[in-house]
Structure formats: C-alpha cells, structure tokens
Amino acid sequence: MESVCVRVPMEKGEQTRQRLAEAGVLDQDLRIKGEDGFLYIPVHETPDGLDLPVETREFEEREPETDAADFLGYEPRFETVGDVALLEPEEDPEAGEALIAADNGIVTALRVESAVEGEERTRRMSHVAGEKKTTTVHREYGREFVVDLTEAYFTPRLAEERERVASQVEAKETVFDMFAGVGPFTVAAAERGADVVASDINESAVELLRENAERNNVAERIEAYNEDARDVARRVAEGGGADRLYMNLPHTADEFLDAATEAADEDGVVHYYDIRHEDDLFEGAVEEIRAAAEEAGYGVEVLERVVVRSYAPYEYNVCLDFRLYS
Numbered sequence: 166m167e168s169v170c171v172r173v174p175m176e177k178g179e180q181t182r183q184r185l186a187e188a189g190v191l192d193q194d195l196r197i198k199g200e201d202g203f204l205y206i207p208v209h210e211t212p213d214g215l216d217l218p219v220e221t222r223e224f225e226e227r228e229p230e231t232d233a234a235d236f237l238g239y240e241p242r243f244e245t246v247g248d249v250a251l252l253e254p255e256e257d258p259e260a261g262e263a264l265i266a267a268d269n270g271i272v273t274a275l276r277v278e279s280a281v282e283g284e285e286r287t288r289r290m291s292h293v294a295g296e297k298k299t300t301t302v303h304r305e306y307g308r309e310f311v312v313d314l315t316e317a318y319f320t321p322r323l324a325e326e327r328e329r330v331a332s333q334v335e336a337k338e339t340v341f342d343m344f345a346g347v348g349p350f351t352v353a354a355a356e357r358g359a360d361v362v363a364s365d366i367n368e369s370a371v372e373l374l375r376e377n378a379e380r381n382n383v384a385e386r387i388e389a390y391n392e393d394a395r396d397v398a399r400r401v402a403e404g405g406g407a408d409r410l411y412m413n414l415p416h417t418a419d420e421f422l423d424a425a426t427e428a429a430d431e432d433g434v435v436h437y438y439d440i441r442h443e444d445d446l447f448e449g450a451v452e453e454i455r456a457a458a459e460e461a462g463y464g465v466e467v468l469e470r471v472v473v474r475s476y477a478p479y480e481y482n483v484c485l486d487f488r489l490y491s
Contacts, residue, residue: 168195168207168224171217176307178204181217188212195224233263246312246321247301249273252293261293272296275314285367286318286346308356310347310377317347317370323413326473326484327353330436334359334409341407341428343394343421344414348374348387354409355383362407364390364397398424406430415440415482419450422457429489434468437485440476446483454487463489 173181178197185191185208195207207224234240241260242253250264250271261274273296279289290299299315305324312319327349334340336358342351345363347370355361355378365371371391378384390397398421401407407428412418415438425435439450447470458465469486476482 170205170207170222172203175204196227232267236263247303249301252276258293265295273298281318290315309380338408340409341401342411346370348377350411352381355386361387362401364394395424398428401428410435412437419453426461433489441483443479
C-alpha cells in the first residue's frame, strides 16, 4: 500500500527507526524498504523536527508478529548478537525455545554460563535451543562483525558508545586500540579515515578482527597484532605515537596506563574505560590517570565523563575521555 516515508542512508537506518518510534510516527504495519544504499521508513505522518527527506512510496504490509513474551507470559532477559540470543544464567530453557519460535530473526539461543574470564576475555556458553552454533554476523551502524561468542568477548550494549567515540575521529589520525577484540572500535575508527594499530592477546579475536577489517573494506588502514598491548605500545611510540587511544579493558585498564602514556603523542586523546561504584564514578579513576601521566611527564585535561551503562548493582561501566599535554 502507499505511504509517506522518510529516506535515510542504510547506516543511519536503525538509529532513525528508533527516533521515529519514540516520536510516535513510525508505521509498524508496513515493511521498511531498502534500495540503492537507502532505507525508506514508512510513517503515519511527517515527523516534526527531524529534518529528514520525505516522499511517498509503495510498501508491503507486515504480517502480525509474535515475540517470546507471547509464549512465556513475561519478558525473558537476554541480549542479541546477530541472530543469536544470549540468555541470562537464571533463564529457563523455555525462554530459549520461545525466542526461537518468535518472529524475531533469532535462530540460536545460548545461555551465558560465566562472566568474562582470563586474559583472553572469553565467556562459557551452553546451547539451549535452535541451531548449534556460536558464530554469527552482527550488524551495527552499517558495519558487520563476525563474532565467535565463545572465543572472543563482544557485547552489542556498547554500540552507541562505539559510535560516540568514532564520531570524534578525524581522517589521518593515528589510533591505537589497545584491547581491540574482534575490532568494533578499530573498524569504526578506520572507517572515519584513521590509521589504526590494534592489539589483543586473544589470537582468535585478532583473526576475527582481520576478517572484519576485510568485510568492512578498511583492511588497508589497520595493523593488527596478537601481542600484549605493552609490547605494541612501544612499537607505536617508536613510530611517532598515537593521536588517539582506546583503553576498553574495564577492571584492569589502570595496569596499562604507563603503556598508554608511552604510546600517546603529545596532545593525544585517551578513551579510558572502567567499572566504578556509584559512590566514586570518576574521581578515583582521574587520580590514577593523573599519577601515571605525571610520572611520564604529562598533565591531564579531562574532556568528558560518560556513564556508558549499568554493569551490576551499584556499579557502572564508565568512560573518561582525557587529553595529555606537556
């Protein structure tokens, strides 16, 4: 049927769809259409204040959908990576079966059996329902990432944060992603035109990072090393230093602050991630950063304090963006 719609580039599609839904104008009875690099999102009325191109097109009607709550009578706790649902440990097997039966694109349900473990940062999973697999392709902000959920840690809950820091990257910057995993921060920075040095101690993660660099057409701007971040930091310093560093290793990033200050160029910007109690979200981390910077002969300018997400009761995943100066 014919409907008014807004046109957006595909990489902005999910962000725009959410904004339209929040504004109450998204027509959820019609299927979104993709064509020539754009998405056409049907709306009930022209949205106010979103400054989006509007036109009229033909759309297919959506079939009535079901979700897991229709089968269970409650909303199960899970996160989705690609077409795999990761159930919280306390969820019953019935929740996995309901997620597979629902009309949501999920083909595998796994239960998370452990927190992130070891220096390679992996989690134990058990199969609950659907296809028996641990590898999937996850999409966010127009990028694709192959992830093996038992071989390397990945969470979609940092998608917005990854986009926040990527938006600050300028072309020709040198970026050092110290704990790169499968490469979501790395790929986003390279896509912005940066030259990225990425390291991770997990061999499987680095193999996936290289595959993801190829998949997203940024491999020529990425050097990936399966080495300790301290060793790669020395190499970065010898090459002239990094304009920007990512330190996404909550709990233990403070142990690598000396390596970060070694690798940073003068005026280098660092995005430092930590897990902090609500009684001391930032100041304790700032003191640790200042102490490491002073030992290396730098001062510190804190640029931004960001609460990224809730991590556990009374604890939060936070980011401190700071600049080093002589």
